[in-house]
Amino acid sequence: MSRKWKSSLLVLCLSLLLVACKGEEPQPQVVSKKRVVKHAAKPESVRLESPAEEEAPVEVAVIERNPFKPFVFAKPSEIFELKTPLQRYSIGQLRLTAIIWGIKQPVGMVEAPDGKGYVVKKGDLIGDKNGRVVQVKKSSIVILERHKDHTGRVRLNKTSIKLPSSKEG
16 A cells, blocks of 8 residues: 555656646746946946856946035035125124214114224125125114025025114213
């Protein structure tokens, strides 16, 4: 009986093997991937070959980002812009000392941290964030600053510098 079991088991295995294979040979799958990224520098081309398939090479273009290329692209005119003496200081560092009122175009006198005084009128550049004097009032000057934040958007900030109150005793 053990011989019948062995022979029947052998016949069963062979029949399953023949049904599963169906006489077809598996076709090798050829996978070709090509990845190209635009870059200013020349791309390095790497040729990879699979040990099983020597006749179907895979080409991959390897390109890395230039570490010396800046994230923010500034125009050359913005980089080398000449600044007035009042553009070297922030608005908070400047002190309004006098205003001449009652004339055709009122003017104010601003003192810088180094002790020098400057006369400002409507339209003058002031402050380190591209500020411009938009109005000269009786007791203050109004400044509109336009600067770019870290996301690149232009922000408007309206500030004023007031005359110190005079205390006479």
